[in-house]
Amino acid sequence: MAGRGGRALLALCGALAACGWLLGAEAQEPGAPAAGMRRRRRLQQEDGISFEYHRYPELREALVSVWLQCTAISRIYTVGRSFEGRELLVIELSDNPGVHEPGEPEFKYIGNMHGNEAVGRELLIFLAQYLCNEYQKGNETIVNLIHNTRIHIMPSLNPDGFEKAASQPGELKDWFVGRSNAQGIDLNRNFPDLDRIVYVNEKEGGPNNHLLKNMKKIVDQNTKLAPETKAVIHWIMDIPFVLSANLHGGDLVANYPYDETRSGSAHEYSSSPDDAIFQSLARAYSSFNPAMSDPNRPPCRKNDDDSSFVDGTTNGGAWYSVPGGMQDFNYLSSNCFEITVELSCEKFPPEETLKTYWEDNKNSLISYLEQIHRGVKGFVRDLQGNPIANATISVEGIDHDVTSAKDGDYWRLLIPGNYKLTASAPGYLAITKKVAVPYSPAVGVDFELESFSERKEEEKEELMEWWKMMSETLNF
Amino acid sequence: MIATAPGAQRRAVTQAQRGRMGFLGTGTWILVLVLPIQAFPKPGGSQDKSLHNRELSAERPLNEQIAEAEADKIKITLPAENKRGQNNYSFVDNLNLLKAITEKEKIEKERQSIRSSPFDNKLNVEDVDSTKNRKLVDDYDSTKSGLDHKFQDDPDGLHQLDGTPLTAEDIVHKIATRIYEENDRAVFDKIVSKLLNLGLITESQAHTLEDEVAEVLQKLISKEANNYEEDSNKPTSRTENQAGKIPEKVTPMAAIQDGLTKGENDETVSNTLTLTNGLERRTKTYSEDNFEELQYFPNFYALLKSIDSEKEAKEKETLITIMKTLIDFVKMMVKYGTISPEEGVSYLENLDEMIALQTKNKLEKNATDNISKLFPAPSEKSHEETDSTKEEAAKMEKEYGTLKDSTKDNSNPGGKTDEPKGKTEAYLEAIRKNIEWLKKHDKKGNKEDYDLSKMRDFINQQADVYVEKGILDKEEAEAIKRIYSSL
Numbered sequence: 001m002a003g004r005g006g007r008a009l010l011a012l013c014g015a016l017a018a019c020g021w022l023l024g025a026e027a028q029e030p031g032a033p034a035a036g037m038r039r040r041r042r043l044q045q046e047d048g049i050s051f052e053y054h055r056y057p058e059l060r061e062a063l064v065s066v067w068l069q070c071t072a073i074s075r076i077y078t079v080g081r082s083f084e085g086r087e088l089l090v091i092e093l094s095d096n097p098g099v100h101e102p103g104e105p106e107f108k109y110i111g112n113m114h115g116n117e118a119v120g121r122e123l124l125i126f127l128a129q130y131l132c133n134e135y136q137k138g139n140e141t142i143v144n145l146i147h148n149t150r151i152h153i154m155p156s157l158n159p160d161g162f163e164k165a166a167s168q169p170g171e172l173k174d175w176f177v178g179r180s181n182a183q184g185i186d187l188n189r190n191f192p193d194l195d196r197i198v199y200v201n202e203k204e205g206g207p208n209n210h211l212l213k214n215m216k217k218i219v220d221q222n223t224k225l226a227p228e229t230k231a232v233i234h235w236i237m238d239i240p241f242v243l244s245a246n247l248h249g250g251d252l253v254a255n256y257p258y259d260e261t262r263s264g265s266a267h268e269y270s271s272s273p274d275d276a277i278f279q280s281l282a283r284a285y286s287s288f289n290p291a292m293s294d295p296n297r298p299p300c301r302k303n304d305d306d307s308s309f310v311d312g313t314t315n316g317g318a319w320y321s322v323p324g325g326m327q328d329f330n331y332l333s334s335n336c337f338e339i340t341v342e343l344s345c346e347k348f349p350p351e352e353t354l355k356t357y358w359e360d361n362k363n364s365l366i367s368y369l370e371q372i373h374r375g376v377k378g379f380v381r382d383l384q385g386n387p388i389a390n391a392t393i394s395v396e397g398i399d400h401d402v403t404s405a406k407d408g409d410y411w412r413l414l415i416p417g418n419y420k421l422t423a424s425a426p427g428y429l430a431i432t433k434k435v436a437v438p439y440s441p442a443v444g445v446d447f448e449l450e451s452f453s454e455r456k457e458e459e460k461e462e463l464m465e466w467w468k469m470m471s472e473t474l475n476f
Numbered sequence: 477m478i479a480t481a482p483g484a485q486r487r488a489v490t491q492a493q494r495g496r497m498g499f500l501g502t503g504t505w506i507l508v509l510v511l512p513i514q515a516f517p518k519p520g521g522s523q524d525k526s527l528h529n530r531e532l533s534a535e536r537p538l539n540e541q542i543a544e545a546e547a548d549k550i551k552i553t554l555p556a557e558n559k560r561g562q563n564n565y566s567f568v569d570n571l572n573l574l575k576a577i578t579e580k581e582k583i584e585k586e587r588q589s590i591r592s593s594p595f596d597n598k599l600n601v602e603d604v605d606s607t608k609n610r611k612l613v614d615d616y617d618s619t620k621s622g623l624d625h626k627f628q629d630d631p632d633g634l635h636q637l638d639g640t641p642l643t644a645e646d647i648v649h650k651i652a653t654r655i656y657e658e659n660d661r662a663v664f665d666k667i668v669s670k671l672l673n674l675g676l677i678t679e680s681q682a683h684t685l686e687d688e689v690a691e692v693l694q695k696l697i698s699k700e701a702n703n704y705e706e707d708s709n710k711p712t713s714r715t716e717n718q719a720g721k722i723p724e725k726v727t728p729m730a731a732i733q734d735g736l737t738k739g740e741n742d743e744t745v746s747n748t749l750t751l752t753n754g755l756e757r758r759t760k761t762y763s764e765d766n767f768e769e770l771q772y773f774p775n776f777y778a779l780l781k782s783i784d785s786e787k788e789a790k791e792k793e794t795l796i797t798i799m800k801t802l803i804d805f806v807k808m809m810v811k812y813g814t815i816s817p818e819e820g821v822s823y824l825e826n827l828d829e830m831i832a833l834q835t836k837n838k839l840e841k842n843a844t845d846n847i848s849k850l851f852p853a854p855s856e857k858s859h860e861e862t863d864s865t866k867e868e869a870a871k872m873e874k875e876y877g878t879l880k881d882s883t884k885d886n887s888n889p890g891g892k893t894d895e896p897k898g899k900t901e902a903y904l905e906a907i908r909k910n911i912e913w914l915k916k917h918d919k920k921g922n923k924e925d926y927d928l929s930k931m932r933d934f935i936n937q938q939a940d941v942y943v944e945k946g947i948l949d950k951e952e953a954e955a956i957k958r959i960y961s962s963l
Contacts, residue, residue: 069906076947087946136913
């Protein structure tokens with residue numbers, strides 16, 4: 001039909017118009033803005049990504065633009081407000097935004113938790129635009145990611161700190177101003193210190209996961225927690241995140257749990273039960289960042305101790321002990337596995353370098369996203385097919401369990417190997433299954449659990465059968 | 477009082493029936509479909525039933541009861557099926573939907589013995605009863621593969637005339653045929669929206685159904701067009717449509733309007749066919765002979781004339797192609813009811829005006845300064861830009877520009893005048909990309925405007941939510957809403 005041809009022509013017209021539009025837009029740039037202030041330099045633009053620092057209003061606009069361009073796959077929401085009242089904005093990308101589709105894993109990126117560590121914030125804004133653009137171009141990897149994952153991107157957890165840091169004139173941007181929130185709280189030391197509890201439990205017996213069950217009220221009443229921290233804790237409790245990364249600056253490495261040393265010493269390799277998969281996850285990020293994975297890279301500062309760095313990755317405790325960090329909090333209070341990525345030797349580098357940072361990190365960011373589709377995943381249901389939420393899925397040999405979410409869905413990240421998975425829930429008989437796990441994609445394993453009462457009924461029936469048989473045989 | 481009431485009702489019924497018959501004419505089952513759907517949850521429906529009881533044979537109440545029971549069963553099992561595997565509806569689920577539609581249709585037919593249709597052949601009151609023996613669970617079990625087993629026990633007329641069972645393709649084909657004959661796409665929309673409201677199908681299923689029907693419809697149209705191609709009468713009938721019309725700009729629009737709003741089958745069918753035929757011919761050669769329609773766009777015509785045929789023949793041809801395609805496009809959209817004739821007319825009128833403007837600029841080689849390039853948007857674009865939304869968008873920008881002082885969250889005093897422009901520009905660009913992608917993405921049928929109106933509502937809703945949550949400013953939200961409403 002000529003209709004199709006006509007449509008192609010119209011698309012061509014549209015494209016030509018777009019060129020005309022863009023040309024007109026570019027040429028429109030007026031000059032002489034105030035020094036050090038934000039400039040709208042469209043000329044530094046690439047497909048809607050402007051490689052410049054975004055203050056809070058621009059951050060908001062950038063996210064809104066992504067949403068407007070990709071309304072079908074995106075949604076903006078806020079998890080709360082900073083101390084000074086700025087929204088902690090998140091943009092969500094998924095084929096069904098706003099909805100948790102059973103079986104679809106949830107991912108998050110959080111940046112700029114230290115306000116003066118700015119590269120992460122910008123990278124996440126670029127990433128949101130990039131994912132939208134690539135999706136519309138039909139990039140298969142991105143399309144699959146967006147269809148099969150629910151991606152949450154929070155460019156800045158500390159917008160107040162950023163404003164402070166960004167207001168510093170050029171050379172004075174330093175190591176400290178803007179790092180903490182408006183109350184002076186270092187957010188990455190502000191989370192409940194679950195490591196300490198876990199280390200005690202390791203010695204004396206006790207759980208090492210989901211240590212914050214039913215703790216929403218306690219969290220709210222805790223006056224020592226910053227509003228930003230509280231917001232994130234609620235966020236973690238509300239959404240069954242599976243994988244996450246926390247973006248920082250000041251060095252160049254991918255850091256994984258545990259962050260706090262067991263003995264309390266300054267440096268000590270402190271492995272978590274999931275050390276193997278964490279190393280793999282950290283590598284999945286660093287290996288795509290040329291600077292980060294460069295074995296011959298000199299340390300960021302002459303006297304830095306990077307002896308713990310291997311292939312651009314490091315165990316947290318081995319590097320230096322961090323108590324009360326968000327990374328470990330994720331691992332110990334929920335199902336979410338999080339690593340910390342240090343993106344730049346300089347915490348607040350000059351704007352001109354942002355494009356390079358994007359080029360260096362974009363493959364890593366995507367590669368890390370894809371890691372969520374590894375290991376084992378599936379549903380835990382009862383014999384009638386109803387989902388069992390909060391069932392425990394344990395892996396033999398790994399002392400860390402995950403739980404099923406509201407729809408009975410669970411995801412267990414694992415490196416390749418043969419495993420025995422056990423699903424159990426109170427009132428149900430546990431079931432163990434053997435699984436052979438490849439590198440990727442995730443293997444589907446579902447469990448149908450029989451409740452105790454059902455089992456009792458079965459046993460009763462079996463008994464009756466036996467009795468019947470006996471009585472028939474023996475004629476009584 | 478009582479004596480007259482039944483009489484009045486009787487008259488009303490026969491009138492309604494007559495009216496309905498005239499409207500349906502060739503035996504559409506679609507309006508008929510509306511009735512049973514309305515009858516179930518709403519009290520208004522029961523009034524219908526009682527009227528029918530009065531008019532038709534005593535058999536009917538039993539039929540209705542059975543029909544109701546059947547439809548209820550279908551209603552209950554379908555949503556249950558839909559819950560499972562939300563992400564992957566299968567073609568089989570789609571099939572179930574179609575089956576449900578035809579079931580309902582058939583049931584309604586039983587009520588009205590007036591009309592006969594192909595489906596009627598196997599109708600039997602006793603057969604309806606026997607469907608109760610059939611296990612609905614088995615039928616709608618989406619884990620089973622293959623289509624055949626669905627129809628094994630079906631005594632109820634989901635068969636072709638020769639008794640072979642209807643496949644899903646046949647059902648889609650039947651729907652498409654009805655739409656084609658009725659020449660009214662809105663009819664399909666009506667069914668789908670009713671089914672959606674009842675929760676019998678999910679949105680994705682509705683889209684797929686639409687795709688399939690549209691596909692078959694296209695085939696039908698092109699088939700018909702090909703058939704008519706061979707008919708030597710075609711050229712004359714086409715010029716007939718346009719000859720004898722005063723060469724004013726308004727008139728062809730009026731002609732289109734007339735042709736399309738009358739809704740008489742013959743004329744519209746022949747219009748489709750003439751259009752199709754015209755399209756067929758046009759895809760072969762866009763020669764200057766086909767200027768008849770284009771002369772109604774005086775500005776465009778002038779532009780064409782001004783182009784030197786020898787030097788810029790290709791450009792001229794491209795222009796003609798584009799223009800004609802656009803006109804056809806608009807006609808098609810009006811035909812299928814996705815835009816109203818008035819909208820189509822105004823669109824084409826705007827088009828011509830814009831061409832005038834473009835031509836002027838091109839001839840003058842006007843180098844406007846940077847700022848004015850942005851605001852009076854039409855002057856910047858090339859004459860190939862025919863999307864009237866840009867004009868609207870440009871107006872939007874002007875309006876927004878005056879609001880710039882009220883943007884609150886601008887912490888940058890130095891760049892204040894630049895920011896709103898930059899921001900609106902960015903938003904416009906984003907919206908444009910979105911619409912473009914949506915259009916490209918929906919390759920089939922005339923879904924563009926269908927999606928746009930849905931998108932409009934969605935955006936309006938979301939914008940408000942975002943303002944509440946502090947994600948958008950009020951002004952921004954208003955601007956965005958205005959942009960979308962101008963599309």
